[in-house]
Amino acid sequence: MKPQDYDQVESDDFILQEEKEKIFFLIKSKTDEYCFTNKALIHVDGKSAVSKKRTLKRLDYKKYSIQNVILETAGTIDLDIEIKFAIGSYQYSIDVHKKHLEELKDLYKALIKISSIQETNAQYLKYAQSSLEITSKSVNRSSGSNTLEQEFKTINEYTFKWLTHFHETYNTQDFTSVFETFIK
Template identity: 55%
Template sequence: MFKKLAADALGLSDIGKVIERKDFDKVDADDYVMHEDGEQIYFIIKSKKDEYCFTNLALIHLDGESAISSKRILKRYSYTANEISKVYLETAGTVDLDIEIKFHIGDVSFSIDVDKRQIEQIKDLYKALIKISEIVATNDQLYVYAMSSVQIAKESIGRISTQSASATEQFSAINEAAYNWLKSKHAEHKIKDFGSVFEKYINQ
């Protein structure tokens, strides 16, 4: 405990700070946001060696090797390709200086220490991540249902033959209809932009 307190007093610890919206453009992660494509920053946690930048499209992680090194590894996890799961918030004990927000994105786990005085902001982030995980899980299941339904429809229509259309024409029409159906359902259920979720829960 005393070592942890000493590290914080000397400014050597890696407890993150939530960055205010007005200072988003001052962090390194801002350089890697795809502003040209409408990507926007909604939440940033910055520590001595890492930056965690939550945008409407992805988590951008500037992964530092150590607090005294300037080297960074840029990692990007889009929400549409990497499901958010196992979201937890660990509050601080009496002598703790930090809280932790934990989650998985894809197959990568994160545990981020944040100044306990900023727990209200972290609660907002927690709510947003929980909501995104729920939306993605629900939509993934709905997309599975859509794929199953179009397969059933294809099999049913495939048994129907008409004298006015050749087998080739029927096959082409069925496949085109199936393709358009799945394309529309993919657009409906595979959400890429979660800006509305962040706007609902993040209050900065």
């Protein structure tokens, strides 16, 4: 769908505009909507074309990593192209008419980049945790004047600040820059 038509779809009603969320790519089929925002994939699942019943699933990128992104182009007879990916434990395979190949290439590149950022961030968070564990094992019991309770409190507060800092640094919540780079 074109950006000027985003307000005509159901998923637009579930965008967290108050938190500066915006739609960057939207695929609408007869029964489903796949809304890619800077913060989440919003999937409105219609199950069947004859039912009005809809299921809404919001998959925030900060909670669910994107993996296994594949773009399957159409052959000479095929009319559809497919983008396939996993987000968390959910598997998606979305068919799109082959006339939209250029737009789907942009989405493919954006999802690949988000996946790469998420993978790198997860590794950095592991490094921070590992660093803290190695450091705590290396520090001998202090012979200072602090009581065990004071030492515990000091170490606990430092550890909490350390982990919070790295979580905030390496848990990307907004991928606006990625979408702006790849979605034209």
